Amino acid sequence: MSEQSCPHIEAITSIKRPKRQECEECVKIGAAWVHPRTCQECGVTLCCDSSPYQHASKHARSVGHPVIASAQPGERWLYCYADEGFAEY
Ligand SMILES: [Zn+2]
Numbered sequence: 001m002s003e004q005s006c007p008h009i010e011a012i013t014s015i016k017r018p019k020r021q022e023c024e025e026c027v028k029i030g031a032a033w034v035h036p037r038t039c040q041e042c043g044v045t046l047c048c049d050s051s052p053y054q055h056a057s058k059h060a061r062s063v064g065h066p067v068i069a070s071a072q073p074g075e076r077w078l079y080c081y082a083d084e085g086f087a088e089y
């Protein structure tokens with residue numbers, strides 16, 4: 001992955017960490033997910049694009065919160081859906 005930040009990522013001063021390492025929407029409907037991601041605008045944790053429902057990217061598009069952080073233990077990076085921006089922290 002290339003290190004290509006964007007204004008949304010640069011505006012972030014503190015990283016929101018997940019409350020739980022699970023997709024809140026998949027838990028409600030009993031679906032399986034692959035990787036959890038945490039929205040850096042509202043703090044909701046949702047599933048990645050490798051998951052069947054892709055809740056994190058749907059959330060980014062529908063409410064306009066483009067930046068997520070990986071909620072995987074040991075992973076420390078941010079991603080912006082709008083710009084495909086990426087940064088490690
Ligand atoms: Zn961005």
Ligand SMILES: [Zn+2]
Nearest residue numbers: 023026047055
């Ligand atoms: Zn999900």
Ligand SMILES: [Zn+2]
Nearest residue numbers: 039041042065
């Ligand atoms: Zn959000």
